[in-house]
Amino acid sequence: MLEELEIRSLGPIRHAVVNPARGMTAITGETGAGKSMLLNALRLISGGTVSARTVSEGDREAWAQGVFDVTPGSAVGTLAQDAGAELDDDGLFLSRTLPAQGRSRAVLNGRSVPRSVLRDLTDQLVAIHGQADQLRMASPARQREFLDSYTGDVNELDAYRAAWKRLNDCDAKLRAITEQESETMQRADYLRESIDRIDRVDPHDGEDTELKAMRDRIENSAAIMQGVGGALAALDPGQMGVDSETGGALAMIEQAVHSLQSIGVHGTYDETAERLGTVETELSDIVFTLGGMLEQEDGEGDLDQINGRIHDLDELTRRWGPTLADVIAWREKAGYELEDLDASPERVAQLTRERDAARAAAVEAAERLGERRREAAGELAEQVTGELESLAMSGARLDIEVERRADDGLDAHGGDDIRFLFTAFPGAPRLPMGKSASGGELSRLMLALELSAAQKGFSSVAGQGMTFVFDEVDAGVGGRTAAELGRRLARLAENAQVIVVTHLAQVAAWADAQFVVSKHVAGSKSDTASADADTVTTVDEVRDDMRVHEIARMLDGGETETSLTHARELLDACRL
Template identity: 85%
Template sequence: MLEELEIRSLGPIRHAVVNPARGMTAITGETGAGKSMLLNALRLISGGAVPARTVSEGDREAWAQGVFDIAPGGTVDAIARDAGAELGDDGLFLSRTLPAQGRSRAVLNGRSVPRAVLRDLTDELIAIHGQADQLRMASPARQREFLDSYADDAAELDDYRAAWKRLNDCDAKLRAIVEQESETTQRADYLRESIERIDRTAPHDGEDAELKAMRDRIENSAAIMQGVGGALAALDPGQMGVDSETGGAMAMIEQAIHSLQSIGMKGTYAETAERLSSVETELSDIVFTLGGLLEQEDGEGDLDQINGRIHELDELARRWGPTLADVIAWREKAGYELEDLDASPERVAKLTRERDEAHTSAREAAERLGKRRRDAAAELADHVTKELESLAMAGARLDIEVDRRDGLDAHGGDDIRFLFTAFPGAPSLPMGKSASGGELSRLMLALELSAAQKGFSSVSGQDMTFVFDEVDAGVGGRTAAELGRRLARLAENAQVIVVTHLAQVAAWADAQFVVSKRADESDADAVRTTVDEVRGEAREREIARMLDGGETDTSLTHARELLDACHS
């Protein structure tokens, strides 16, 4: 939402600050006073084309800045961050300097940015509907987006996009097989041979480390067996086939136990014998473990076979590693790729069937989407046509064509066109080519009102600012009041700024600014243009001037009555 618009040296306006209301704001003033410069200022901060001749005479450059209140976390926030700017508590500052000679300079929150960034941001924030700004909805893409929003067809769109993606994936696979058959065959052969090599070796994760640890034990087996054998000989010589006078530690402990037990007395002697029994049990377990280690070392495996296996695994790791886990992962991925590259007739036939099924699904999804669009098009066209009738355009009509076409694209299978008939007997032509600026402004108002009824707007942002110029051209009387009422209705859910010369429209506004010419206090021969907000009696006088060009008692009374009626 636009909180402030500041202008310097733009046309006849040397300096002005406008703080629009959150609802509806009217910009009024006599013809030629410079109201169009406010629109030029908005175009300037929107990254639009503004001729250098609009720089005030004698000044080197014009400058405009818009301050917007933006909710964090939305599309605008993302665009600003991508451009390197941070949104602070003070909002979004968009400014642009237009020199009398040379290139303009765009600034976002104090940071210089390309002009296109301003355009991307304001596309989400502001929509100007004037004679020079109607191309927005003249675009077929904009018309399709508007109709889809009105139709609330997000579910059908999602279904179609998923089907379209599947169709494109199938097409890409078939195209790769047909167009790159030689390269594909070479790649498939390589993958097939690599997979066979890996499968023949059949590694498992960590096998190389296990084998290397085994090899270390084998290479040190002599020392291991000597140490383990010596320990067994000391504990139980019989385990090693050695004769000993003492019988080893096990026999000596057993002899000690028998000696203590032979005393035949309880107490210390018996307790000591029990403790020695525990030692004997522990030593017996140790002897068993050492015996197992000797058997393991004796049957560890052939060192040549182990080294050969390690070499094979190292070769795999060198080519597809660096680790065996990487080799195994590569083999799995290669298997999937090989399936995709298989150019055999059976594979091609299978992909062709999948492609045909995907095309059928996409066509069916496009039909469902198209039906939703056609139903919405009829409803939208009828609603807009009724709105146009209430805006003094009886006989004007909007037709929305949703035509099936043979091919599909990313957006469905429909050609969508908004056709406008400005008056009875006039040709039905595409928007932007069939009416004056005022008629198109009213058409856009009718579209925005229809959109608001469905809870959206012609642009995607929230808290949008809509600017209408020439919307009251050729309107008067009761129709003017109805036009003001509809602008005020749109302003219930969005910010609306209207440039108008009709009191019946301006009276509906929540705030009113007057653009006027007056003598320059510093130079009696010069005239300067000011932009001032009018309230209370000042606003009554401006409404009275708009009613009959003066401030008579009658016009002032009428102005008060008009303002009261619009805000009661």
């Protein structure tokens, strides 16, 4: 939602600040006062093209800034943050400077950005409907998006998008293997050779670490054997096949235990014998452990074979590592990639079958989507035509064609060509939207579309807090039709912000806020002021009695008691 629009040195407006209402805001004033400059200001901050001739005479540059209420987590908020803006409670500030000579400068929350960034942001925030603006709904893409939103059911569209993605994936794989260039062939050969090399070695995770630890033991086996053997020979020479008169430490302790036990006197001798028995048991365990160490070292393996295996594993980790786990993961990924690059006749035939099945599914999904679109097109066309009848465009109608493309032609959005065709009056040619209506007719047609969209709970503007600006919407309208036009604008403003430039009191009276663009001579409002005095254009909000006087002026050009009474009655009556 637009919270504030500030203008400096744009046309006759030297400085103005407009704070539109959340609902409907009317911009009024006499012809030639400068109401169009407010629209130019909106075009300026929207990244649009504005002539440098609109810079106020004598000034070096014009400047406009719009402040929008934007939630940080919204789509437009994310887009702004991606462009480098920092969002806070103060909102989103879009400004643009237009020099009398040279290039304009766009700024987003204090940061200079390309003007395309402003265009992308306001594309989701503001829709200007007027003769001087490119009609949003004139493009086939916009018309398709609008119709799809009007259906209110995304199931068919989501189903088609999924089918279209599958078809594109199959086409890409088939194209890659049937149109392989030498680089792709070399890649396939490299993958094939690499996979074969890894498979021949057949590593398992952590194997290199295990083998290197085993190699270290084997390389130190002589010292290990000597040390363990010496320990065993001292404890139990029989384990080493050595004859000894003493029988070793274990036998001597066993003899000592028997000697103490033979005393036959209880007391200290028994306790000492038990302690020696514990030592004997511990030594027996140690002898058993040392014997196992000798057997393990003796059967550790061939050192040359172990070194050869480590060399093979090191080769793998140097090329596809740094670890064996990385090598194994690379081999698995390479296998999948090789399947995609495999151009064998069997693989091509398989992918061709998959592609044909995916296309058949996409065609079927497109047919379902097209049928849903045709139903919605009839409903939308009838709704819009009814709205046009109430907007003083009797006999005007909107037709929406949804035609299936020949030969089941598909694209990312389905298999239909969608056209919005407008007939301005009975007997007029039915022409594409945007080429068959005047500025006022276009504005009312867009109003009818927006009203129809609002009943379905969406808008032609993609973002949150939508702001609709209507110019010339009241061209050729008067009387009861003008009041009905105002009522419909107010109805649209229940769900969106609406700004309307109007010269009709019956329209302005429906607004929640009204701003008057007026021109007067600086320092005096007298018509007899000097001809060479400066003319100043101001933009002021009118409320209460001031608004009554402005509505009275719009009714009959004067402020008589009759017109003032009529103005009060009109303002009282214009409430939803």
